[in-house]
Amino acid sequence: MPRPDQVTVAPARSTPPPRARRTGRVPVALLLPAALGLLFLVLPLAGLLVRTPWSTLPQRLTEPGVLTALRLSVQAATLATLLCLVLGVPLAWLLARIDFPGRRLVRALITVPLVLPPVVGGVALLLVFGRRGILGGWLDSTFGFTLPFTTTGVVLAEAFVAMPFLVIAVEGALRGADVRYEEAAATLGAGRWTTFTHVTLPLVAPGIAAGAVLCWARALGEFGATITFAGNFPGRTQTMPLAVYLALETDLEAAIVLSLVLLTVSVVILASLRDRWLGNS
Amino acid sequence: MLDAHLVVDRGTFRLDLPLTIRPGEVVALLGPNGAGKTTALRAFAGLLPLTDGHLRLAGRHLDHPGRRIWTPTEQRPIGVVFQDYLLFPHLTALDNIAFGPRRQGLDRQRARQRAADWLARVGLADHARRKPRQLSGGQAQRVALARALAVEPALLLLDEPLAALDARTRLDTRAQLHHHLANHRGATLLVTHDPIDAVVLADRLVIIEDGQVVQEGDVATVTAQPRSDYVARLVGLNLYRGYADGHHVRLTDGFHLVTGDQHVGAVFVAFAPSAVALHPHRPDGSPRNTWPVTINGIQRHGDNLRVQLDGPVTVAADVTPAAAAQLQLAPGRTLWAAVKATETRVYPAAVAPTDAEP
Numbered sequence: 001m002p003r004p005d006q007v008t009v010a011p012a013r014s015t016p017p018p019r020a021r022r023t024g025r026v027p028v029a030l031l032l033p034a035a036l037g038l039l040f041l042v043l044p045l046a047g048l049l050v051r052t053p054w055s056t057l058p059q060r061l062t063e064p065g066v067l068t069a070l071r072l073s074v075q076a077a078t079l080a081t082l083l084c085l086v087l088g089v090p091l092a093w094l095l096a097r098i099d100f101p102g103r104r105l106v107r108a109l110i111t112v113p114l115v116l117p118p119v120v121g122g123v124a125l126l127l128v129f130g131r132r133g134i135l136g137g138w139l140d141s142t143f144g145f146t147l148p149f150t151t152t153g154v155v156l157a158e159a160f161v162a163m164p165f166l167v168i169a170v171e172g173a174l175r176g177a178d179v180r181y182e183e184a185a186a187t188l189g190a191g192r193w194t195t196f197t198h199v200t201l202p203l204v205a206p207g208i209a210a211g212a213v214l215c216w217a218r219a220l221g222e223f224g225a226t227i228t229f230a231g232n233f234p235g236r237t238q239t240m241p242l243a244v245y246l247a248l249e250t251d252l253e254a255a256i257v258l259s260l261v262l263l264t265v266s267v268v269i270l271a272s273l274r275d276r277w278l279g280n281s
Numbered sequence: 282m283l284d285a286h287l288v289v290d291r292g293t294f295r296l297d298l299p300l301t302i303r304p305g306e307v308v309a310l311l312g313p314n315g316a317g318k319t320t321a322l323r324a325f326a327g328l329l330p331l332t333d334g335h336l337r338l339a340g341r342h343l344d345h346p347g348r349r350i351w352t353p354t355e356q357r358p359i360g361v362v363f364q365d366y367l368l369f370p371h372l373t374a375l376d377n378i379a380f381g382p383r384r385q386g387l388d389r390q391r392a393r394q395r396a397a398d399w400l401a402r403v404g405l406a407d408h409a410r411r412k413p414r415q416l417s418g419g420q421a422q423r424v425a426l427a428r429a430l431a432v433e434p435a436l437l438l439l440d441e442p443l444a445a446l447d448a449r450t451r452l453d454t455r456a457q458l459h460h461h462l463a464n465h466r467g468a469t470l471l472v473t474h475d476p477i478d479a480v481v482l483a484d485r486l487v488i489i490e491d492g493q494v495v496q497e498g499d500v501a502t503v504t505a506q507p508r509s510d511y512v513a514r515l516v517g518l519n520l521y522r523g524y525a526d527g528h529h530v531r532l533t534d535g536f537h538l539v540t541g542d543q544h545v546g547a548v549f550v551a552f553a554p555s556a557v558a559l560h561p562h563r564p565d566g567s568p569r570n571t572w573p574v575t576i577n578g579i580q581r582h583g584d585n586l587r588v589q590l591d592g593p594v595t596v597a598a599d600v601t602p603a604a605a606a607q608l609q610l611a612p613g614r615t616l617w618a619a620v621k622a623t624e625t626r627v628y629p630a631a632v633a634p635t636d637a638e639p
Binding site: 178180181183184185186187188189190191194198199202203205 | 326328354355356367429432
């Protein structure tokens with residue numbers, strides 16, 4: 001069969017690499033908005049750095065309120081991520097591997113918290129887990145266990161908002177993983193659970209890690225659902241975003257310092273994991 | 282002992298494969314792409330349920346839809362070598378092999394010991410700690426074989442075990458595979474589309490086309506007396522179906538061949554491409570089959586050229602390069618083909634596939 005593609009490919013190889021030739025010809029109509037877009041994303045961060053009170057920074061950072069809020073934020077985000085892992089990975093497996101009726105509906109439901117305004121999520125959580133909520137009332141009267149306006153409530157609110165990130169990332173990884181490895185495990189005598197723990201999980205570990213990082217970052221920055229469901233009590237439910245918001249009304253410099261801390265933590269975490277988990281570019 | 286009659290319906294495709302394999306016997310399931318080889322392998326492994334029929338292995342019913350019996354894959358006494366091996370990428374060669382024994386209840390140390398034994402047997406004792414991506418194709422194939430055999434399966438299934446290897450590695454690996462299959466006490470089913478693998482490795486060939494068995498028998502019988510165009514192409518013979526009356530065979534499209542053997546009734550006529558002589562003009566001489574042909578294509582075949590010829594019947598002929606130059610072979614050129622009656626083989630078409638007379 002004649003191959004016309006070879007005719008066109010062959011001479012192209014003798015000329016300099018096409019990449020080098022093309023860089024000079026980026027259309028202005030694309031370059032300009034791209035540059036503006038970059039500026040728009042970077043400028044506010046730069047503004048934060050410019051306005052940071054560097055001289056009083058060490059003193060402000062060691063203020064007990066800052067450290068307390070930071071510790072609470074990291075703890076709550078980590079616990080929320082763990083909760084999402086325990087519940088979300090099996091859910092993602094179910095969606096990726098089992099063909100059950102209503103699977104598309106379930107997948108759509110899972111993405112709802114992604115697009116739902118977090119405040120609405122907080123209200124919804126209150127209606128279910130609040131003292132007078134459907135489950136909350138029962139929990140309160142039976143176990144004397146209250147969720148709203150507690151640290152557990154913070155974890156719950158953050159997990160509610162962040163779990164879709166994890167489920168979607170892990171489901172994607174599971175769909176991308178070769179099912180035949182699981183078949184090979186079965187031919188070697190591994191049941192479904194063993195196959196899941198010994199073959200599937202290691203195969204999709206990078207996907208799970210990526211999902212967990214996204215999940216953690218989302219939980220760390222959670223504001224709306226947390227303040228609605230858990231309130232804003234320093235030391236108990238006041239996470240960094242809440243502290244930033246509160247400080248903004250009284251002490252702008254404090255708000256800037258808190259924001260800077262949050263920004264630093266996020267950038268460090270994402271940068272250290274990006275190369276390893278979030279792609280290879 | 283494997284005793285099976287696989288029936289699998291998949292929409293327009295239906296696999297219907299009766300098969301028995303004795304312990305220690307190696308059977309090659311040979312067929313073109315889409316013949317149902319992979320479907321059969323998956324049904325044996327329990328990765329695909331039977332629609333009908335039965336599957337019994339080592340005295341146990343594994344799948345019998347009529348009696349609602351079904352054994353899941355992980356409970357079947359089988360070992361599978363997949364076409365691209367499917368070694369677990371996160372485990373070392375040793376742990377890949379130890380995976381099966383671990384699932385059979387051996388503790389970690391004993392499983393690793395057995396895995397180490399198997400690695401030594403396939404000549405990779407010093408590769409125990411390598412990950413699959415650090416193994417060459419031939420090494421990965423041997424680890425995959427060791428992994429499948431380490432569970433001591435009653436049925437070993439091999440899915441195109443040499444297809445992913447380059448020609449040189451394939452030669453070595455085939456020889457080693459032959460050695461390990463000879464030592465395997467269970468039944469072995471080799472699924473392949475490579476006739477050389479089948480001929481070298483198997484005691485018996487089962488050839489399927491379009492989900493049906495078209496021929497079954499030992500290597501010598503199948504290669505000498507192909508019973509379908511696919512098998513004839515595999516073993517490199519010209520094959521025709523016809524109706525014999527003494528030394529004359531009337532082919533299905535009306536063409537006549539004179540044969541050395543005498544027969545009466547429905548027969549196959551086979552002869553090698555090397556038995557076909559090509560002449561620029563109609564040749565003289567009486568006990569010969571001669572007919573005009575047109576060259577359709579020319580390919581290299583070993584040291585010779587294989588010429589595909591159209592005519593009253595299509596035929597393949599082998600000619601030496603010298604003869605080819607003399608005949609000025611080129612597609613579209615017309616020549617005369619001649620086949621001696623004594624070069625043809627005739628055998629009955631209407632007998633059970635297994636016990637055809639030589």
